[in-house]
Amino acid sequence: MTQTNQKHAVVLLSGGLDSATSLAIARDMGFACHALSFDYGQRHGIELAAAAAVASAMGAVEHRVVKIDLSAAGGFGHSALTDDIDVPMDRDVSHGIPETYVPARNTIFLSIALGFAEVVGACDIFIGVNAVDYSGYPDCRPEFIEAFETLANLATAAGVAGAAPFVIHTPLAGMTKAEIIARGCELGVDYSLTHSCYCPARGAAACGHCDSCRLRAAGFAAAAVADPTRYATARRRRE
Amino acid sequence: MTQTNQKHAVVLLSGGLDSATSLAIARDMGFACHALSFDYGQRHGIELAAAAAVASAMGAVEHRVVKIDLSAAGGFGHSALTDDIDVPMDRDVSHGIPETYVPARNTIFLSIALGFAEVVGACDIFIGVNAVDYSGYPDCRPEFIEAFETLANLATAAGVAGAAPFVIHTPLAGMTKAEIIARGCELGVDYSLTHSCYCPARGAAACGHCDSCRLRAAGFAAAAVADPTRYATARRRRE
Numbered sequence: 001m002t003q004t005n006q007k008h009a010v011v012l013l014s015g016g017l018d019s020a021t022s023l024a025i026a027r028d029m030g031f032a033c034h035a036l037s038f039d040y041g042q043r044h045g046i047e048l049a050a051a052a053a054v055a056s057a058m059g060a061v062e063h064r065v066v067k068i069d070l071s072a073a074g075g076f077g078h079s080a081l082t083d084d085i086d087v088p089m090d091r092d093v094s095h096g097i098p099e100t101y102v103p104a105r106n107t108i109f110l111s112i113a114l115g116f117a118e119v120v121g122a123c124d125i126f127i128g129v130n131a132v133d134y135s136g137y138p139d140c141r142p143e144f145i146e147a148f149e150t151l152a153n154l155a156t157a158a159g160v161a162g163a164a165p166f167v168i169h170t171p172l173a174g175m176t177k178a179e180i181i182a183r184g185c186e187l188g189v190d191y192s193l194t195h196s197c198y199c200p201a202r203g204a205a206a207c208g209h210c211d212s213c214r215l216r217a218a219g220f221a222a223a224a225v226a227d228p229t230r231y232a233t234a235r236r237r238r239e
Numbered sequence: 240m241t242q243t244n245q246k247h248a249v250v251l252l253s254g255g256l257d258s259a260t261s262l263a264i265a266r267d268m269g270f271a272c273h274a275l276s277f278d279y280g281q282r283h284g285i286e287l288a289a290a291a292a293v294a295s296a297m298g299a300v301e302h303r304v305v306k307i308d309l310s311a312a313g314g315f316g317h318s319a320l321t322d323d324i325d326v327p328m329d330r331d332v333s334h335g336i337p338e339t340y341v342p343a344r345n346t347i348f349l350s351i352a353l354g355f356a357e358v359v360g361a362c363d364i365f366i367g368v369n370a371v372d373y374s375g376y377p378d379c380r381p382e383f384i385e386a387f388e389t390l391a392n393l394a395t396a397a398g399v400a401g402a403a404p405f406v407i408h409t410p411l412a413g414m415t416k417a418e419i420i421a422r423g424c425e426l427g428v429d430y431s432l433t434h435s436c437y438c439p440a441r442g443a444a445a446c447g448h449c450d451s452c453r454l455r456a457a458g459f460a461a462a463a464v465a466d467p468t469r470y471a472t473a474r475r476r477r478e
Contacts, residue, residue, distance in 0.1 A: 069306045070354070104354030107394045111350040115309070115343030139394045147390040154383040155346045 006032045008122035009169075010113045011060070013037050015050030016196045017216055018172055021180050022128035023058045024187035025171040034120050035060040036113055039067040046204045050195035057190055066112055106139035107148070110168065114152050123158065123165040130172040130180060132215055145170055177219025185225060192228035201232035208232065245271045247361035248408075249352045250299070252276050254289030255435045256455055257411055260419050261367035262297045263426035264410040273359050274299040275352055278306040285443045289434035296429055305351055345378035346387070349407065353391050362397065362404040369411040369419060371454055384409055416458030424464055431467035440471035447471065 009031035011023045026033050035055040037048055048065060055063035106127065113125050129140040138144065145168050152166040153159035159166060172180050184191065196216045197206035206213050208231045220227035248270035252258045265272050274294040276287055287304060294302035345366065352364050368379040377383065384407050391405040392398040398405060411419050423430065435455045436445035445452050447470045459466035 067308045068351075070351070103357035103396070104350055104394055107350040107353060107390065108347070111343055111346040112307075112309070114346060118342035138396055138399045141393065144390070144393040147386070147393050151346065151383070151386040151390050154380065154386050155343055155378045157342070157377055160377045 006030065007124065008032045008034060008061075008120055009124040009126055010034045010036055010117045010120070010122050011126040012109055012113055012128065013051045013055055013060075013063070014128075015047040015052075015054060015194060016128075016212070017177075017184070017191060017194045017219070018128035018130055018180060019051075020054045020058070020128075020189050020191070020194045021184035021187070022126045022169075022171055023054065023060065024184055024189045026124075026126045026169070027058060027060075028187055031124060033058070033060045033126075034116065034122060035063040036116055037063065037065045038109060038112070039065050040070060046195050046200055049204075050193060053193040054189075057193055064116070066116075068108070068112075104139070106137075106144070110148050110152075114156065114166070117166070118156055118158055124167050124169060125152075126169045126171065128172050129170050130175055130177070132177055142170070142173060145173075176222070177215055178222035181219050181223040181225055185223075190228075192230075196229075205230050205232040245269065246363065247271045247273060247300075247359055248363040248365055249273045249275055249356045249359070249361050250365040251348055251352055251367065252290045252294055252299075252302070253367075254286040254291075254293060254433060255367075255451070256416075256423070256430060256433045256458070257367035257369055257419060258290075259293045259297070259367075259428050259430070259433045260423035260426070261365045261408075261410055262293065262299065263423055263428045265363075265365045265408070266297055266299075267426055270363060272297070272299045272365075273355065273361060274302040275355055276302065276304045277348060277351070278304050279309060285434050285439055288443075289432060292432040293428075296432055303355070305355075307347070307351075343378070345376075345383070349387050349391075353395065353405070356405070357395055357397055363406050363408060364391075365408045365410065367411050368409050369414055369416070371416055381409070381412060384412075415461070416454055417461035420458050420462040420464055424462075429467075431469075435468075444469050444471040 007030065009026050011019070011026050011033045013019045013023055013035040014037065023033055023035060035051070037051040039048060052063055106129070110125065110127065117123065117125055129145070149166060149168045152168065153164040156166070175183070181191070195204065196212045198210040198212050199207045201207060206229050208217065216229065217227060246269065248265050250258070250262045250265050250272045252262055252274040253276065262272055262274060274290070276290040278287060291302055345368070349364065349366065356362065356364055368384070388405060388407045391407065392403040395405070414422070420430070434443065435451045437449040437451050438446040440446060445468050447456065455468065456466060
């Protein structure tokens with residue numbers, strides 16, 4: 001139950017490790033959290049099921065899923081996340097814009113979060129971008145987030161009425177994957193509920209080889225936390 | 240047929256008078272125009288049919304309709320355009336945020352246009368906001384458009400690769416409704432194809448009393464252009 005004067009926040013929730021931690025941090029800061037996920041033709045509904053489980057476990061006041069059919073506008077472009085092209089495996093993840101880049105994705109997600117925030121009376125929006133993302137995705141960089149915050153305060157009735165009320169929170173911005181996991185564990189995040197793999201096997205087991213799996217596994221190792229991820233048998237065979 | 244070196248533009252097209260003129264201007268500037276409309280639970284599919292007719296008549300290279308179901312996120316809020324609340328009739332349209340304001344609408348539309356632009360290789364996006372809109376809608380103001388342009392160039396792979404390639408065009412920005420109509424007539428816009436009414440009668444006839452109808456009718460009168468709008472009989476009875 002939310003307290004009468006509790007502040008409300010919209011938290012973007014993908015079902016992955018980062019956004020689950022972002023939700024835990026928002027809750028720890030005292031916000032009543034409205035979790036928001038997107039069904040945009042991802043290849044894996046597994047992510048949305050994970051998001052629902054995380055929202056429930058972390059005490060979100062609600063969890064909404066917005067469906068956007070972008071197939072008419074190029075389906076967010078040719079991304080390995082939405083099309084039938086191969087997800088890159090075992091590549092060097094340290095630089096370059098990855099093939100999993102989806103044109104304008106975070107801009108679209110934050111825009112819809114902004115509209116939702118106006119509706120529920122929230123001025124705070126949480127997005128789980130982190131330091132690892134900066135190297136590859138232009139729409140994860142701090143200068144992008146700052147520009148969106150400026151936009152949000154010009155775009156809205158609330159922004160016109162108040163003095164720049166909207167704040168875009170990126171609580172993971174300066175954190176490594178290991179630091180994110182360590183913080184999440186302190187806040188009681190059950191990472192077994194989260195899903196990160198771009199290329200899961202039947203039954204939602206993680207592949208262990210895509211960028212996302214490798215960053216996640218390295219994070220658990222570096223944080224010295226037992227990795228709760230359920231991997232496909234193929235991973236063990238390939239290692 | 241587009242020329243090999245013709246520049247491409249994404250043009251937001253609502254089916255109304257303004258965006259039809261914006262499309263005509265983009266075409267007159269030499270752009271191959273990719274028209275983009277949104278199906279977001281408007282009460283009137285009439286708008287989308289008008290948009291398709293306008294895109295075809297004005298030689299757009301394609302017309303895409305993106306469906307966004309925002310009912311899960313409050314349906315863009317309580318707006319007379321998407322909900323079953325009454326559209327205001329015969330009100331003073333000179334100031335205040337109207338009830339037809341939809342939270343973050345232009346931010347969401349421009350964000351999706353940006354993703355579409357990256358996919359088709361366009362760096363130019365046209366949106367038909369105009370001087371009349373400024374008084375009421377925060378996301379029609381020039382400072383909002385400038386902030387979005389800044390964001391676009393930070394948000395995208397194209398923005399990272401080039402020196403701020405994205406331009407958000409608002410060709411109607413300084414124009415009155417009469418000036419828009421006069422310019423559109425010069426460029427061959429068939430305004431009988433367009434639809435502006437927020438509250439149409441059966442058969443798509445315009446009500447003649449909502450904000451949109453009244454601004455449109457006054458525009459034709461001021462431009463000394465015969466109004467091609469088909470009004471519902473009720474309009475004549477009320478006058």
